[in-house]
Amino acid sequence: MQLPRPRGPFSAQVFASMVSPDPAHVAYDAHADVLSDEDAQIALWALYELSYRGFDDVDARHEWSPGLLATRAQLEAAFEQALRELTEPAVGRALDADRPDRVPAQIAAVIDDAEDAGLARFLQREATEEQYREFLVHRSIYHLKESDPHAFAIPRLDGAPKVALAELQYDEFGGGRVDRLHSTLFARALEGAGLDPTYGAHIDAVPAATLAVNNAMSLFALHRRLRGALMGHLAAFESTSSLPCRRYVGGAERLGFDARVTAYFDEHVEADAVHEQVACRSICQRLVEQHPELQRDVLLGAGVCVQLDARAGALMVDAWRAGDSALLDTLQQEVA
Amino acid sequence: MSCQVEICPDGPALVRGADEVIDAAGRAHATTRPVVAVCLCGRSQRAPWCDGTHKVVTAAAPRPSVVEARDS
Structure with a gap:
């Protein structure tokens, strides 16, 4: 499976980070209702997927990338x-x-x-x-x-x-x-x-x-x-x-x-x-x-x-x- | 394995370790999963198995079905 399509600037940045050799933290700024925010939910889904089947275009080691985990933690706090x-x-x-x-x-x-x-x-x-x-x-x-x-x-x-x-x-x-x-x-x-x-x-x-x-x-x-x-x-x-x-x-x-x-x-x-x-x-x-x-x-x-x-x-x-x-x-x- | 029957209040009986369950008409039904839920309200459309119907007929008086679990 490949990464899904981004649904906005935030998920686009997160996915770019996920495919990079050393993923950087992408700050999540809660500005919309997180439950219906397409951009936030697709990013969170992809970050979680690293702990299930993963993606062909993402290094499996990135499941535990501190940068990605920091982004996930911000999303999770709001969620x-x-x-x-x-x-x-x-x-x-x-x-x-x-x-x-x-x-x-x-x-x-x-x-x-x-x-x-x-x-x-x-x-x-x-x-x-x-x-x-x-x-x-x-x-x-x-x-x-x-x-x-x-x-x-x-x-x-x-x-x-x-x-x-x-x-x-x-x-x-x-x-x-x-x-x-x-x-x-x-x-x-x-x-x-x-x-x-x-x-x-x-x-x-x-x-x-x-x-x-x-x-x-x-x-x-x-x-x-x-x-x-x-x-x-x-x-x-x-x-x-x-x-x-x-x-x-x-x-x-x-x-x-x-x-x-x-x-x-x-x-x-x-x-x-x-x-x-x-x-x-x-x-x-x-x-x-x-x-x-x-x-x-x-x-x-x-x-x-x-x-x-x-x-x-x-x-x-x-x-x-x-x-x-x-x-x-x-x-x-x-x-x- | 020994057979165990657990009665769920306002629900079915969970039966573990049975090979078959005999319904009220005397027909044998083989179990196909490690634990089965046997209807006790008498209104399941999948008797002898529970199909959740007891939840929509709780106002009606319970009508226990005759249950016999054969040990394996």
Whole structure:
């Protein structure tokens, strides 16, 4: 994979630094809402990608370049603050409403607090083939590395939550069968829909809202300090998957998509009904019992998952209702 | 491996180490993952497996299904 296209002067400078032999710190000056700032989100996504698959045009050693890490830290400070502000009301209400020893109930309260953008219902009943394909493109950024961010928590947990996370991840990573690796199942779904299944193929097309969904997972994944948020994110993700996946299956069947598309979402109806219980009860509840100080971060992670998902979903549904697309063709032409 | 059943309040039963689960009609369903969630609300469209439906029918009275897990 090559570096994505820059989306403004800041990301252009960051990418120039990344390909240089000795990357320099590029100062990030927060001037816009970081959650919807295309320039900031694409830069952060690329900096994080150094810790996943990397880029053919960037030296692998630059993952630990002090200059790039300093730039990343500035972006992360603004991003984390925005995420805490976004979720603080819901987290506060969940902490007030429920007994402190009922983490699953609090996660459920944070989830219920988010508005449903109606994405799953739209895909089930109204979406055109093209809109359904667009949905797959947005989702490809995460699903082609499905569960990779959450795997960073394994060495940072101990005892019951570690065992439970490993059990969940074993299923995500194919249960010992290469052809059942969930990211591979999604690549097949992309192929079935006539889309490029290559890792990173669609990065230039997706908007900041979709990048933010992914960047939040990496922020939580790459800082041990935020492991509570990472596990709360996982719990909310799994808890809001089974029922929408049923609708995604319905939409794919209605539109006559290839069986590989329905197979991916079909697998997740049952898998995520299991994972939801494991993540909420066996991981998050046990983690908070071990480390009560992580309780608020668990709920932060859950809130970030559902709130950012709702924003990205609303962007799609609003664009589709207006006969438009939430993908970035215009921007691509502008920056090309 | 021994079989373990964990009841989730207002949710399914997590079953580990079972080869198959017998549904209410006596049909055997092979498990395909290390831990499976067996429907306890009786309203899953994928019985005997949980499909999350319990979350949208919590107002209705729970209707336990007959579950028997065969040890492997």
